[in-house]
Amino acid sequence: MNKFVSIRRDLHQIPELGFQEFKTQQYLLDYIATLPQERLEVRTWRTGIFVKVHGVRPTKMIAYRADMDGLPIEEETDVPFRSRHEGKMHACGHDFHMSIALGVLTHFAHHPIRDDLLFIFQPAEEGPGGALPMLHSDTMKEWMPDMIVALHIAPEYPVGTIATKEGLLFANTSELFIDLKGKGGHAAFPHLANDMVVAACALVMQLQSIVSRNVDPLDSAVITIGKLTSGTVQNVIAEHARLEGTIRTLSVASMEKVKERIEAIVRGIEAAYQCEATIDYGSMYHQVYNDEALTAEFMSFAEQLPDIRVIRCKEAMTGEDFGYMLAEIPGFMFWLGVDSPHGLHHAKLTPDERAIDKAIALLTSYIAWKGNN
């Protein structure tokens, strides 16, 4: 079996949540230690890793970023290398992202080029966000790249296809946590309590009106409540409810407007259901905005490769803290086709591993060209 497919399978079995990627970090460090070390300089940052590959006569530094964390999802595939960590899964392809990064790093550890390269293995992309603090780390102050690239697997595209666009690619995001506190009681005496199951259900429904009634139909926004918890047992009125969700918008102005409307609706729920509410926005991610010139140049480069098909896609409401890096460093992100019947964040995601070699070959040839020109 191809070495980087085998690495992907190893990593797939040990998914860890944000800033807990201890085994993943050790696995990557152990592999990096097997490479020729003459030109490598390795530093750790929390559970992340920086690897600088010193160029022969550097004129600039090109960075490549791979995220490392898994999701709190119980895997439902029947692959022999499925997750060994109960309730956790690489359901967003970060196992692919890391093995591809190792493939490209391996090439350049053996084949030096003119420019410096920086490989960034970044923790906590799914939350609470590793890109921003890593960007502000002492190492990145010292090793500030001149350009940066990352990819994300795309289950909806066939293997051999990549998709991207100049400018806005991914949305602004904000997590959303709302706690409701009322008065619990006996199920038989609702008039003596303030039922937070009923309040939470009303709130979920009212939140839907923000996108349909308050956001310009020609703009785009998403409010998804992915988790709703409340109550203890079937015959007790719940005193507490918690909504956990995410907000996505294509502009910073829309994000502010959506948050204003959420706050107004929550105040209304407090009054109507006689409860107290708190709102916490958790982590927020900057939109992913691709540098126009570098993206167009990369697309033209990839179009000339015989086994790569390039699609100019639309922007997506996904979020990525790589957006913070792109806000300070010119570069781009692109989708890598992996042809899975089940999508990102699905317990049955099964990306086609043939995409790993395609991505390594594409990135290696692009970085070699860019790093010698």
Ligand SMILES: CC(=O)N[C@@H](CCC[C@H](N)C(=O)O)C(=O)O
């Ligand atoms: C590519 C992808 O799926 N990214 C995640 C990023 C999550 C950000 C944060 N935890 C949130 O939910 O807002 C996504 O869900 O888009």
